Amino acid sequence: TDIISPKEQTVVEKEGYLLKAKIADGGKKLRKNWSTSWIVLAGGKIEFYKESKQPALANLKAGYKPEWVDLCGAHIEWTTEKSSRKNVFQITTISGNEFLLQSDIDFIILDWFHAIKNAIDRLPKE
């Protein structure tokens, strides 16, 4: 019964909980709404799962599609202007989606920043 789709075979580089706020979609500003998200960095993209979902199981459920971000050509940068929170960085995609990610715990957010930046730097730029 170990049915694993090709998608599941991509190596998960990092996963864990962060606060997430999507602030633009296709260049259009959105109202900021922070929520806890289970974040999976794998295969040149980031997937966002709801807090309560078990990512692996959810992924195997037919038709379950997490929100995801294509990191090809994306930008990542720390920001102190887009939030009153500390430890916030922004990911901007080629398609004009903007996400803020945050953790109060310094080493956790630093690890994430470097993992995502490394992933972006290894990918083609477009």
Ligand code: I3P
């Ligand atoms: C927003 C909410 C966010 C806050 C944002 C507020 O209010 O309090 O948490 O962002 O500040 O506008 P609402 O829930 O009414 O939309 P931070 O926590 O990141 O500061 P902003 O408008 O300065 O982005």
